[in-house]
Amino acid sequence: MQYKKLTNADVDNLKGICSSERVHAWEEINEDYSHDEMPEYGYYMPEAVVEAVSTEEVSAVMKYAYENSIPVTPRGSGTGLCGGAVPIYGGILLSLAKMNRILELDEENLTVTVEPGVLLMDLIKAVNEKDLLYPPDPGEKSATIGGNIMTNAGGMRAVKYGVTRDYVMALTVVLPSGEIVKLGSRTTKNSSGYSLKDLMIGSEGTLGIVTEIMLKLIPAPKEVISLLVPFRDLDSCIDTVPKIIKSKAVPTAIEFMQKEVIEAAEEYLGKKFPDKSSDAYLLLSFDGTSREEIENIYEEVADICLEAGAVDVFISDTEERQESIWGPRGAFLEAIKSSTPSMDECDVVVPRNKIAEYVRYVNTLEKKYGVRIRSFGHAGDGNIHVYLCKDDLDDETWKTKCKEIMKALYEKAIELDGQVSGEHGIGHAKIPYLRGSIGDTQITLMRGIKKVFDPKNILNPGKIVG
Amino acid sequence: MNILVCIKQVPGTNKVEVDEETGVLKRDGVSSKMNPYDLYAIETALRIREKTGGTITAVTMGPSQAQDVIKEAYMMGVDEGYIFSDRRFAGADVLATSYTLSMGIRAIGEFDLILCGKQTTDGDTGQVGPALAEYLEIPHVIWVKGIEEVDENSITVEQDMADCTAIVRLSYPCLITVDKDIAQPRLPSYKKKLKTRNRPVKIMSFDDFADKNEDNYGLSGSATKVERIFPPDSNDDHIMFEGTGEKLSREIYDILVKNKIV
Numbered sequence: 201m202q203y204k205k206l207t208n209a210d211v212d213n214l215k216g217i218c219s220s221e222r223v224h225a226w227e228e229i230n231e232d233y234s235h236d237e238m239p240e241y242g243y244y245m246p247e248a249v250v251e252a253v254s255t256e257e258v259s260a261v262m263k264y265a266y267e268n269s270i271p272v273t274p275r276g277s278g279t280g281l282c283g284g285a286v287p288i289y290g291g292i293l294l295s296l297a298k299m300n301r302i303l304e305l306d307e308e309n310l311t312v313t314v315e316p317g318v319l320l321m322d323l324i325k326a327v328n329e330k331d332l333l334y335p336p337d338p339g340e341k342s343a344t345i346g347g348n349i350m351t352n353a354g355g356m357r358a359v360k361y362g363v364t365r366d367y368v369m370a371l372t373v374v375l376p377s378g379e380i381v382k383l384g385s386r387t388t389k390n391s392s393g394y395s396l397k398d399l400m401i402g403s404e405g406t407l408g409i410v411t412e413i414m415l416k417l418i419p420a421p422k423e424v425i426s427l428l429v430p431f432r433d434l435d436s437c438i439d440t441v442p443k444i445i446k447s448k449a450v451p452t453a454i455e456f457m458q459k460e461v462i463e464a465a466e467e468y469l470g471k472k473f474p475d476k477s478s479d480a481y482l483l484l485s486f487d488g489t490s491r492e493e494i495e496n497i498y499e500e501v502a503d504i505c506l507e508a509g510a511v512d513v514f515i516s517d518t519e520e521r522q523e524s525i526w527g528p529r530g531a532f533l534e535a536i537k538s539s540t541p542s543m544d545e546c547d548v549v550v551p552r553n554k555i556a557e558y559v560r561y562v563n564t565l566e567k568k569y570g571v572r573i574r575s576f577g578h579a580g581d582g583n584i585h586v587y588l589c590k591d592d593l594d595d596e597t598w599k600t601k602c603k604e605i606m607k608a609l610y611e612k613a614i615e616l617d618g619q620v621s622g623e624h625g626i627g628h629a630k631i632p633y634l635r636g637s638i639g640d641t642q643i644t645l646m647r648g649i650k651k652v653f654d655p656k657n658i659l660n661p662g663k664i665v666g
Numbered sequence: 667m668n669i670l671v672c673i674k675q676v677p678g679t680n681k682v683e684v685d686e687e688t689g690v691l692k693r694d695g696v697s698s699k700m701n702p703y704d705l706y707a708i709e710t711a712l713r714i715r716e717k718t719g720g721t722i723t724a725v726t727m728g729p730s731q732a733q734d735v736i737k738e739a740y741m742m743g744v745d746e747g748y749i750f751s752d753r754r755f756a757g758a759d760v761l762a763t764s765y766t767l768s769m770g771i772r773a774i775g776e777f778d779l780i781l782c783g784k785q786t787t788d789g790d791t792g793q794v795g796p797a798l799a800e801y802l803e804i805p806h807v808i809w810v811k812g813i814e815e816v817d818e819n820s821i822t823v824e825q826d827m828a829d830c831t832a833i834v835r836l837s838y839p840c841l842i843t844v845d846k847d848i849a850q851p852r853l854p855s856y857k858k859k860l861k862t863r864n865r866p867v868k869i870m871s872f873d874d875f876a877d878k879n880e881d882n883y884g885l886s887g888s889a890t891k892v893e894r895i896f897p898p899d900s901n902d903d904h905i906m907f908e909g910t911g912e913k914l915s916r917e918i919y920d921i922l923v924k925n926k927i928v
């Protein structure tokens with residue numbers, strides 16, 4: 201596909217569509233727009249950045265780009281980890297960050313309608329004030345809700361509540377042609393044809409641009425208590441997870457973490473973690489309507505942990521205590537990042553009963569390849585984040601080793617019936633692994649779908665299916 | 667070494683609303699917790715005990731449900747606990763509270779070191795610790811942010827004086843109030859919860875105290891009266907800057923200069 205390079209006339213036209221202070225071209229563009237949270241996957245400058253403020257503007261920009269064959273990359277706050285919102289073919293970077301209004305909080309239907317640029321933290325605050333909960337809880341709170349939808353973000357409450365997809369009721373979408381469609385509805389049930397809404401979720405901005413979102417909320421649980429469970433070693437720690445799941449107690453989260461990552465977070469935040477006596481930890485969370493109700497549930501799980509060899513079970517039941525644990529937990533990614541000049545990451549997901557086997561395998565790779573590897577993740581839903589740290593390796597060795605380790609990591613995940621990405625997406629960085637995982641037939645189907653939505657391949661080209 | 671820690675039950679959240687008409691805190695349906703500063707006092711006591719041996723006793727004053735904080739102290743590793751509970755203690759201000767605590771502590775026995783949190787998150791006065799020390803006629807140091815040394819006869823502490831740190835050595839018996847961040851408090855242990863399930867919380871009342879003059883306790887023993895409680899004005903004024911790093915740094919610099927911060 202030959203794309204048109206932007207000219208001064210194009211920029212003027214875009215300024216005519218939006219207002220001129222929201223269109224930036226060439227040297228006026230902030231360098232941040234050329235990468236996401238993983239600059240390791242390359243810097244790609246757009247030719248123009250357009251900050252849209254309405255569905256109509258997005259539609260007009262798309263119409264213009266479609267007619268002129270200019271590639272468009274939609275972007276929220278750029279917190280992605282696979283290069284999904286990076287304009288690898290230049291063209292227009294369409295920022296939705298200014299579309300950040302919360303349009304309606306409907307307490308009768310328990311829904312909230314927002315624009316895509318609303319930050320997750322602002323959404324959380326707005327619904328919490330009404331004693332409601334938006335259950336998905338991705339770690340990156342400065343991500344936009346639009347970005348969450350485009351990656352089908354998961355987060356730390358998936359064990360009990362599911363992921364972003366489970367809470368999206370309706371979407372307003374601008375298609376690559378500029379046409380505006382409304383997908384999904386306010387209704388609880390829907391058997392009316394293909395679910396294009398669900399196709400849109402997780403499509404990483406390759407099929408359409410979401411400009412309005414209706415989300416489902418639930419009444420906020422009154423009490424939340426977490427358990428921090430230390431184990432002498434990783435094996436006994438991770439082997440406990442299936443036992444907890446089998447007990448049918450439903451924690452909102454089951455996270456696992458190791459001492460090294462906790463120490464990195466302590467250093468990064470300059471705060472002390474409440475316990476560091478052990479090598480491996482499970483972090484469990486429970487919610488409910490009363491403290492007594494939660495105590496009954498967590499005591500059963502605490503007993504399971506002690507039987508399985510836990511050193512103790514620590515109880516976190518106040519705001520301060522929750523912050524002392526979940527604060528560092530939320531900083532793991534940044535902490536690892538700051539500990540090394542460069543890193544690579546993978547976000548595989550395996551069936552829950554395979555998580556122990558997978559983590560054990562990951563740990564063998566560190567020695568085998570001589571690369572520092574750190575991992576943590578959502579043990580309860582099989583989603584694990586693995587980080588390779590460059591440290592003082594030279595560029596050549598690092599590149600080679602990264603490639604080999606990544607290959608090994610993805611192959612093992614697939615062998616265990618897992619998937620390439622649990623919640624971060626594919627972007628452009630993980631394309632070869634996706635192909636290796638799901639095979640040509642599915643890739644061909646996906647390409648076919650892409651072609652129906654975007655026959656000129658102008659919307660976020662070079663992502664997911666290439 | 668005999669260590670005593672004073673703890674208090676406070677509302678579980680700082681979002682407690684105030685009844686505009688009566689000026690009373692709306693505590694119904696609001697959960698309670700141990701005063702966060704007291705956790706640092708307990709943690710400090712536990713760390714001292716690890717070095718010197720001995721026992722830690724926790725005391726609290728309040729209605730019978732305040733026993734929960736003693737139970738929680740047991741789950742952190744405290745050996746013994748008392749609650750001073752009597753309707754004649756109700757309505758106490760700083761003066762009456764510290765007097766009541768002093769009478770209770772005298773009734774329990776002798777202690778080498780008494781630890782308090784710097785302040786509570788509900789009353790916020792930070793005065794009960796020092797007043798208690800005065801009633802017990804022992805030396806005290808407030809705003810302790812670190813323990814330098816503990817030996818058989820004395821404790822050496824770092825006192826946070828805002829623009830400098832004072833290193834103070836106190837002989838026992840003495841009292842210190844500790845600041846947050848002196849040591850990250852450990853979490854309550856489920857194992858200890860199981861172990862201390864049947865450990866009693868000893869209840870002491872007016873009748874157990876040496877001073878039998880009711881006028882020295884509770885509302886009648888208070889030197890101050892609360893006229894009105896109201897929530898402070900809150901504002902979340904903020905300015906958003908947008909643009910390139912260069913533009914942002916310029917704007918922030920200008921604001922700092924304008925407000926004479928730099």
